[in-house]
Amino acid sequence: HSGTRPFLCGDCGKSFSCSFFLSQHRHVHTGEKPYQCGECGWRFMKSSHYKSHLRMHTGERPYTCIDCGKSFSRSSTLTKHHRIHT
Structure with missing residues (x-):
């Protein structure tokens, strides 16, 4: 992880x-x-947003609170x- 960002957007300059x-x-x-x-036809720009959306349909809740066991x-x-535990 050298911190270099050589890939530059030609439209806005973000690297x-x-x-x-x-x-x-x-x-x-x-x-x-x-x-x-x-399932519902919604479209997404990012694959991560798409994958997160799919959990709405499957009911998957992979993120569990270590304090109370509630999952998200x-x-x-x-x-x-x-924040409710602090």
Whole structure:
């Protein structure tokens, strides 16, 4: 992890450490949403958002609170939940 970000967006100048992140970023400028949910048809720019959305349909809740055992489908929701224990 050298901290270099050689992959540069030609539209806005934002730089990235790898070409994959640059290719995902390009969707911001094109509006392309290549990931489509087979259940409901919603479309997403990022694969991570698509995968997170799929858990809504499957009921998967992989993020569990170590204090009370409550589980969540998104890590950000678990992070917010942790505040009730402090």
